Amino acid sequence: xxxxxxxxxxxxxxxxxxxxxxxxxxxxxxxxxxxxxxxxxxxxxxxxxxxxxxxxxxxxxxxxxxxxxxxxxxxxxxxxxxxxxxxxxxxxxxxxxxxxxxxxxxxxxxxxxxxxxxxxxxxxxxxxxxxxxxxxxxxxxxxxxxxxxxxxxxxxxxxxxxxxxxxxxxxxxxxxxxxxxxxxxxxxxxxxxxxxxxxxxxxxxxxxxxxxxxxxxxxxxxxxxxxxxxxxxxxxxxxxxxxxxxxxxxxxxxxxxxxxxxxxxxxxxxxxxxxxxxxxxxxxxxxxxxxxxxxxxxxxxxxxxxxxxxxxxxxxxxxxxxxxxxxxxxxxxxxxxxxxxxxxxxxxxxxxxxxxxxxxxxxxxxxxxxxxxxxxxxxxxxxxxxxxxxxxxxxxxxxxxxxxxxxxxxxxxxxxxxxxxxxxxxxxxxxxxxxxxxxxxxxxxxxxxxxxxxxxxxxxxxxxxxxxxxxxxxxxxxxxxxxxxxxxxxxxxxxxxxxxxxxxxxxxxxxxxxxxxxxxxxxxxxxxxxxxxxxxxxxxxxxxxxxxxxxxxxxxxxxxxxxxxxxxxxxxxxxxxxxxx
Amino acid sequence: xxxxxxxxxxxxxxxxxxxxxxxxxxxxxxxxxxxxxxxxxxxxxxxxxxxxxxxxxxxxxxxxxxxxxxxxxxxxxxxxxxxxxxxxxxxxxxxxxxxxxxxxxxxxxxxxxxxxxxxxxxxxxxxxxxxxxxxxxxxxxxxxxxxxxxxxxxxxxxxxxxxxxxxxxxxxxxxxxxxxxxxxxxxxxxxxxxxxxxxxxxxxxxxxxxxxxxxxxxxxxxxxxxxxxxxxxxxxxxxxxxxxxxxxxxxxxxxxxxxxxxxxxxxxxxxxxxxxxxxxxxxxxxxxxxxxxxxxxxxxxxx
Numbered sequence: 021x022x023x024x025x026x027x028x029x030x031x032x033x034x035x036x037x038x039x040x041x042x043x044x045x046x047x048x049x050x051x052x053x054x055x056x057x058x059x060x061x062x063x064x065x066x067x068x069x070x071x072x073x074x075x076x077x078x079x080x081x082x083x084x085x086x087x088x089x090x091x092x093x094x095x096x097x098x099x100x101x102x103x104x105x106x107x108x109x110x111x112x113x114x115x116x117x118x119x120x121x122x123x124x125x126x127x128x129x130x131x132x133x134x135x136x137x138x139x140x141x142x143x144x145x146x147x148x149x150x151x152x153x154x155x156x157x158x159x160x161x162x163x164x165x166x167x168x169x170x171x172x173x174x175x176x177x178x179x180x181x182x183x184x185x186x187x188x189x190x191x192x193x194x195x196x197x198x199x200x201x202x203x204x205x206x207x208x209x210x211x212x213x214x215x216x217x218x219x220x221x222x223x224x225x226x227x228x229x230x231x232x233x234x235x236x237x238x239x240x241x242x243x244x245x246x247x248x249x250x251x252x253x254x255x256x257x258x259x260x261x262x263x264x265x266x267x268x269x270x271x272x273x274x275x276x277x278x279x280x281x282x283x284x285x286x287x288x289x290x291x292x293x294x295x296x297x298x299x300x301x302x303x304x305x306x307x308x309x310x311x312x313x314x315x316x317x318x319x320x321x322x323x324x325x326x327x328x329x330x331x332x333x334x335x336x337x338x339x340x341x342x343x344x345x346x347x348x349x350x351x352x353x354x355x356x357x358x359x360x361x362x363x364x365x366x367x368x369x370x371x372x373x374x375x376x377x378x379x380x381x382x383x384x385x386x387x388x389x390x391x392x393x394x395x396x397x398x399x400x401x402x403x404x405x406x407x408x409x410x411x412x413x414x415x416x417x418x419x420x421x422x423x424x425x426x427x428x429x430x431x432x433x434x435x436x437x438x439x440x441x442x443x444x445x446x447x448x449x450x451x452x453x454x455x456x457x458x459x460x461x462x463x464x465x466x467x468x469x470x471x472x473x474x475x476x477x478x479x480x481x482x483x484x485x486x487x488x489x490x491x492x493x494x495x496x497x498x499x500x501x502x503x504x505x506x507x508x509x510x511x512x513x514x515x516x517x518x519x520x521x522x523x524x525x526x527x528x529x530x531x532x533x534x535x536x537x538x539x540x541x542x543x544x545x546x547x548x549x550x551x552x553x554x555x556x557x558x559x560x561x562x563x564x565x566x567x568x569x570x571x572x573x574x575x576x577x578x579x580x581x582x583x584x585x586x587x588x589x590x591x592x593x594x595x596x597x598x599x600x601x
Numbered sequence: 602x603x604x605x606x607x608x609x610x611x612x613x614x615x616x617x618x619x620x621x622x623x624x625x626x627x628x629x630x631x632x633x634x635x636x637x638x639x640x641x642x643x644x645x646x647x648x649x650x651x652x653x654x655x656x657x658x659x660x661x662x663x664x665x666x667x668x669x670x671x672x673x674x675x676x677x678x679x680x681x682x683x684x685x686x687x688x689x690x691x692x693x694x695x696x697x698x699x700x701x702x703x704x705x706x707x708x709x710x711x712x713x714x715x716x717x718x719x720x721x722x723x724x725x726x727x728x729x730x731x732x733x734x735x736x737x738x739x740x741x742x743x744x745x746x747x748x749x750x751x752x753x754x755x756x757x758x759x760x761x762x763x764x765x766x767x768x769x770x771x772x773x774x775x776x777x778x779x780x781x782x783x784x785x786x787x788x789x790x791x792x793x794x795x796x797x798x799x800x801x802x803x804x805x806x807x808x809x810x811x812x813x814x815x816x817x818x819x820x821x822x823x824x825x826x827x828x829x830x831x832x833x834x835x836x837x838x839x840x841x842x843x844x845x846x847x848x849x850x851x852x853x854x855x856x857x858x859x860x861x862x863x864x865x866x867x868x869x870x871x872x873x874x875x876x877x878x879x880x881x882x883x884x885x886x887x888x889x890x891x892x893x894x895x896x897x898x899x900x901x902x903x904x
Contacts, residue, residue, distance in 0.1 A: 070798045
């Protein structure tokens with residue numbers, strides 16, 4: 021039977037190679053749930069076996085039910101009805117029903133709310149698999165972070181009321197942040213929330229570009245402190261779909277047609293405060309956003325995977341000049357680059373998610389109130405700080421690199437298919453259209469770089485590399501690891517140069533190049549580790565270094581040139597502002 | 602209220618994934634070379650039963666007859682939502698044709714006294730479509746074959762739309778009934794993640810015994826039997842022991858079981874390969890069509 025989990029060698033490799041047993045121990049908190057829930061695992065092997073079976077179920081559903089309807093979903097889209105309700109495309113409706121039946125809509129929620137208590141890493145794998153089947157479905161399936169946010173920050177009453185139906189898939193959610201004048205800059209959100217004399221909350225105003233805004237559970241970022249103009253005046257509120265929430269329009273988009281993008285009008289809609297006032301943006305949305313960024317990284321992986329497979333298959337069967345086009349060196353290089361970059365993005369994204377799981381586990385232990393001996397407590401606090409630093413760099417890095425990779429790969433997929441790729445007869449053009457949003461939403465690539473470069477400059481990339489590279493390598497990998505070490509020194513020198521400029525502007529100008537250098541090296545270090553376990557990964561490692569080390573040297577040279585022409589000669593180089601008709 | 606349903610399921614070789622060794626030299630199916638799967642149309646029968654339970658209440662019990670490895674389809678049924686699973690296994694049932702199989706299954710079903718029995722229309726290995734109807738006959742249940750839609754179920758009356766090939770029939774019957782279900786009737790639900798996590802550990806005693814024998818090869822028979830019993834008791838305490846019945850449990854008359862109860866004799870198996878030359882073209886004229894009909898009548902293909 022076709023299965024998008026079992027047929028994906030790279031996901032299989034990472035599933036077997038990464039230390040899922042360790043994550044199982046973290047998530048299951050010493051397997052204490054086994055007595056309470058008859059399905060909770062009794063030990064690490066049992067838990068990992070569960071993860072495998074869960075992903076196999078999902079993989080089968082994706083291959084057999086979801087992927088076959090994705091073209092139809094793309095062409096049909098969703099419908100905004102006159103009464104303000106939204107009807108999903110039939111393929112999306114059916115997929116959501118099936119995913120609910122398969123009990124897969126509460127992947128990471130605790131057992132007590134009906135969830136599967138899986139690590140974020142397994143959920144990320146699931147997003148990768150779903151997105152390959154239908155990128156637009158992932159926009160709804162992947163909103164499980166809404167429930168996670170409620171679980172992390174809301175009071176027990178709200179959790180008990182909302183989480184079980186969300187875990188069952190009866191209700192879906194939406195993160196309601198963007199407004200016409202508040203896109204990347206969420207600090208300027210205007211939608212307001214106020215209390216009546218009885219202390220009840222209401223939300224008033226317009227939000228737009230809201231993915232699945234027609235969902236039942238809306239987490240709305242709104243200004244509760246009108247006197248505070250920045251992010252500290254914003255709180256997070258839960259609004260249930262109802263007569264006071266109107267979907268005013270559905271956007272017509274380039275891609276992800278199965279995902280309804282709504283403009284919402286809140287007409288003094290009743291609301292519930294999540295957590296504390298004023299922490300809406302600075303704590304809750306930031307947390308939600310980090311999860312969503314990993315989500316988009318995994319969506320990018322899935323789209324790229326689908327695009328690559330199509331191209332690989334086509335190049336094998338399409339004959340020109342007397343043979344299959346896969347024999348032409350130029351086509352070969354396209355295919356090799358596509359598959360290499362997918363594996364690189366997957367290695368980075370899964371590694372980042374692994375670190376997120378570790379951080380969640382450490383924080384949970386610290387907050388559990390358990391008495392720890394001082395050494396253990398100190399160690400936990402250090403770990404907590406360390407992984408927080410890792411994740412605030414690795415998350416934007418993954419989102420940036422995976423989404424840009426997705427753009428390249430889906431673009432190259434069309435290139436391999438040539439004229440046929442431009443036609444609607446093949447899915448290549450859909451993958452390219454679907455891919456285009458990934459570098460934009462949940463923070464554009466430029467904003468991800470802005471976030472990641474600060475982590476790199478603070479030395480986090482060097483620390484991550486130290487952790488990954490410091491070990492006894494087998495003889496065949498040791499010299500390669502040494503090459504990565506050399507690259508690490510180059511990165512350190514580039515950072516020193518930027519520091520010496522003492523200019524944030526210059527740092528941001530060099531941001532993408534510096535972050536690219538760091539990513540090239542972190543992926544190389546991860547590939548060194550993978551190469552110890554697989555011959556195919558050894559070839560991958562060598563290919564990666566042969567392309568990416570020269571690129572790192574090029575970036576080093578550009579950064580240390582101190583060239584500021586883009587800033588200083590902007591007017592001359594960008595030219596005058598043209599009038600548009 | 603509610604209805605107790607029994608679903609008959611069969612483990613079959615997966616004919617979707619044929620390899621070179623799918624057939625033995627004697628023309629019979631090489632079961633060892635093919636992966637074993639849940640007979641596809643039985644999944645549709647299970648879905649109909651689960652749908653009845655979801656809408657009207659009641660229970661769904663799945664039974665299968667076969668070797669202990671057939672428990673895989675029982676676990677699959679539990680993953681999808683069945684309440685109970687029963688394995689019927691007995692060396693004395695080996696070699697049963699559809700007549701003996703339907704006798705054994707009907708004897709087991711009688712013990713369960715269901716309101717509705719559901720079978721897939723046919724199995725992809727034998728393609729006989731006989732077992733379901735024969736069970737109905739032996740139980741003296743009304744048979745409704747080729748179910749395409751369950752239209753109503755009210756009190757003791759069921760209304761079914763059945764596909765008769767060139768059209769549909771809507772029939773009403775009093776319970777108890779046996780339904781055979783087509784693959785166009787529904788889409789089988791997927792396995793539930795939490796149900797998988799729970800029931801992956803469900804086993805029948807025969808499987809436990811096999812496991813014990815493999816793990817404790819040095820131990821004597823009584824020691825192995827004691828260990829098997831311990832493990833089965835532990836599984837039973839967690840609700841994870843798959844019921845296992847043999848021909849004695851269901852009080853079957855051995856004369857009707859296994860080879861003794863199977864009149865079917867395979868006379869000859871012939872591989873028919875249609876070669877390119879063996880066809881004739883008829884022009885779309887009245888005269889030519891008349892010639893074709895005449896030929897088919899002479900050939901005893903029609904008429």
